[in-house]
Amino acid sequence: MDVPVKERAPRSRLTAPEDPERAVSKREFDEMVADLHGTKPGSAAAAAPPEADPAADATPEDTVMPPEAKKRTPRNRKHGRSR
Secondary structure, three states, X not given: OOOOXXXXXXXXXXXXXXXXXHOOOHHHHHHHHHHHHOOOOOOHHHHOOOOOOOXXXXXXXXXXXXXXXXXXXXXOOOOOOXX
């Protein structure tokens, strides 16, 4: 019985090198960031710190870790009959 041989298409790269034509200027990048955050870059609202959220998780500075436990020295216990 003859099995037809399938010809494979040449494999292409999974990742393509960065295309210099797709570069974004600094001004365009700042505009995209402003669109995401809903503010204009350099405005007073962007420079103000965010309000504290009472439902937010604790920050690393707020956590209290217990002191490290003492290292236990192994007890060399003999098993079985003493000789």
